[in-house]
Amino acid sequence: MYPRSSVLLNYKEELNMNSxxxxxxVTSLLSPATIKPNLxxxxxxxxxxxxxxxxxxxxxxxxxxxxxHAGATTPVVTTPVKWHPGHYYSLMDHGKNASxxxxxxxxxxxxxxxxxxxxxxxxxxxxxxSEGVYNFSAIAKRLSEVSAIDKRLIIMLELKSFxxxxxxxxxYIKTSAYEGGIFEYENHNSxxxxxxxxxxxxxxPLVRDRLVALIRALGxxxxxxxxxxxxxxTETSMAIPVVPLTSTQINGYxxxxxxxxxxxxxxxxxxxxxxxxxxxxxxxxxxxxxxNAMGAGLGGPDTFLEEPGLLFPNNPKxxxxxxxxxxxxxxxxxxxxxxxxxxTRVDGTGYQPTVAELLTFARDTLKANYIFWMRNPDYSPxxxxxLNMRNQKITPSGGLDPTCPSVYSSCIN
Numbered sequence: 001m002y003p004r005s006s007v008l009l010n011y012k013e014e015l016n017m018n019s020x021x022x023x024x025x026v027t028s029l030l031s032p033a034t035i036k037p038n039l040x041x042x043x044x045x046x047x048x049x050x051x052x053x054x055x056x057x058x059x060x061x062x063x064x065x066x067x068x069h070a071g072a073t074t075p076v077v078t079t080p081v082k083w084h085p086g087h088y089y090s091l092m093d094h095g096k097n098a099s100x101x102x103x104x105x106x107x108x109x110x111x112x113x114x115x116x117x118x119x120x121x122x123x124x125x126x127x128x129x130s131e132g133v134y135n136f137s138a139i140a141k142r143l144s145e146v147s148a149i150d151k152r153l154i155i156m157l158e159l160k161s162f163x164x165x166x167x168x169x170x171x172y173i174k175t176s177a178y179e180g181g182i183f184e185y186e187n188h189n190s191x192x193x194x195x196x197x198x199x200x201x202x203x204x205p206l207v208r209d210r211l212v213a214l215i216r217a218l219g220x221x222x223x224x225x226x227x228x229x230x231x232x233x234t235e236t237s238m239a240i241p242v243v244p245l246t247s248t249q250i251n252g253y254x255x256x257x258x259x260x261x262x263x264x265x266x267x268x269x270x271x272x273x274x275x276x277x278x279x280x281x282x283x284x285x286x287x288x289x290x291x292n293a294m295g296a297g298l299g300g301p302d303t304f305l306e307e308p309g310l311l312f313p314n315n316p317k318x319x320x321x322x323x324x325x326x327x328x329x330x331x332x333x334x335x336x337x338x339x340x341x342x343x344t345r346v347d348g349t350g351y352q353p354t355v356a357e358l359l360t361f362a363r364d365t366l367k368a369n370y371i372f373w374m375r376n377p378d379y380s381p382x383x384x385x386x387l388n389m390r391n392q393k394i395t396p397s398g399g400l401d402p403t404c405p406s407v408y409s410s411c412i413n
Contacts, residue, residue, distance in 0.1 A: 075407055075409040076293065076294065077265070077407055077409060078409045079409070080270060080408075080409070080411065081412065082229055082270055082272065083408075083411030084116050084152055084413065085116075085369040085397045085401065086114060086116035086371075086400055087114050087115050087116060087370075087398045088116060088118060088154055088372050089108070089117075089373060089375045090372040090373055090374045091105065091118055091121075091375055092374070102142075105375065106146075106149060109149060109151050111388075113393055113398075114388070114393060114398030115387060115398075116151060116152055116398070117152035117154065117227075118146060118151065118152075119154040119155075119156070120153070120155055121156045122139065123161070123166070124168060124169045124170060124211070125168050125169055126138065127157075127218075128170045128214055129170065130172060131210075132213070134214070134217050136217075136218065136221055139218075139222065140221075143222070143225060143227055152227050152228070153228055153229060154370075155231050155232075156233065156234055157214070157215075157231070157232075157234070159200050159233055159234050159257075160234055160235060160237075161198045162196070163197060164184065166198065168198065169182055178201065178204055178206050179201050179204050181201055181204075181207060182198045182200055182201060183241055184196075184197070184198055184199075184241070184243075185197055185238065185241050185242060186239065186242055196239065199241075201249075202253045202257065203248070203251075208256040208259060208260070212259070212260065215260065215263045216263070218231065218268075219266075219267025219268045220267070222271075223267065223271050224270070228271060229271070230271060230272035230273065230274060230297075230331075230333075230370075231271060231273055232273065232274040232275060232276060232297070232299055232333070233264075233275050234276050234301065235276045235278050235301040236254070236277045236278060236279060236287070237278050237279040238253065254283060257275070258290050261296045262294055265295055270412075272297060272331050274298065274331055275291055275298065275299060276301045277300060277319055278301055278310065278319055279319075281309065281312065281318060284318075284319055284322065285316070285317070285322075288319075288322050291330070295330065295405075296330065297331030297332065298323065298326055298331070298332055299333035299370075299372075300333075300334045300335060302334075302335065302336075302337055302339065302340055302346070303337075303361060303362050303366070304343075304350075305344040305353055305358070306350045307344070307345050307346055320366065323367055324365070328367075328403050328405065328406060329405055331369050331405055332366060332368050332369050332370070332401075333370035334362050334368050334371060334372075335371070335372035336362070336371065336373050337374045338374050338376045340358060341355070341378070355379065355382045359386060363399065369400055369405075370400070371400065
């Protein structure tokens, strides 16, 4: 249990600022805690263990060959971390397991040095077919394919579905033992109380523990793979629940996101971990402080150049204000989604930015180490054109900040 103070969020004000990404009321302010890094090395197979030993040897003995140290913060992650910052293609459900689609993706990756790999989202139901029965074959296949062309894989676990028909948690989680497992949130573009999607009842400790078990199994399988670059969780915004939640439920939800992040750092000791964070604003300072304290990175589901709720400069500050403060300290990983190509604001009242403007904002304002570019066929040709320009080709990180975060004792390039 984390010490916290409760605040009431004026959710109507937040909704006006970003009608796609808000919470009903809030919730806990999580106090940062010093997290002891996990010094054990996951991996059941001998060759995986050997790879990690090799990572340690390189980290400790071959500093001039690519290990970068950053000061300013005492490292809290004492194991060497795989570190290949840069631009990554973000693949959603469409095509992420289709060979014809992936062949196009890999062709573009090979032709674009600044694209260092792919970023793919997976639902819980995809990875755990029944209680304790895991199927990581899709991840393993993508990992094999990208490593064959010297690219890397970053995955995200989905805590939220934007489709009310999406069955994104295993069937056993929908039983009464887990309070039904999911709750529905409103569709802000439709009539009140209509369903817009589903979220996980993460306040339930049994639900949390099953996700911890999933993270542990993923870590045992993939942490030691040198081409498995990172793992994160999707956005913090709960949206507006159709059935209002209690403050205890909301507090527990955010407490357990922090717990899941702690578990990711524990079971992925040599891998970048991060949290997509956007709302609610009143918890951000303490919530992001907790991420920082354990060495987890800060990411985001959108790059909106003019979105008031994300840019809000006064207390409680919008999330974009925290990126420059954490530059060089933790990994920073914003994403560019389809809506970001179309408008600078979520409600469409801004203007359509150029791809160059999106890159400039993410690189210079948000100080990104990683950018996840949604592969939208209407815009990806422009992304590829930009990433193949000289400024993005002269460094492995594609012009993004390659500094090893100071929360890490060492990075392995």
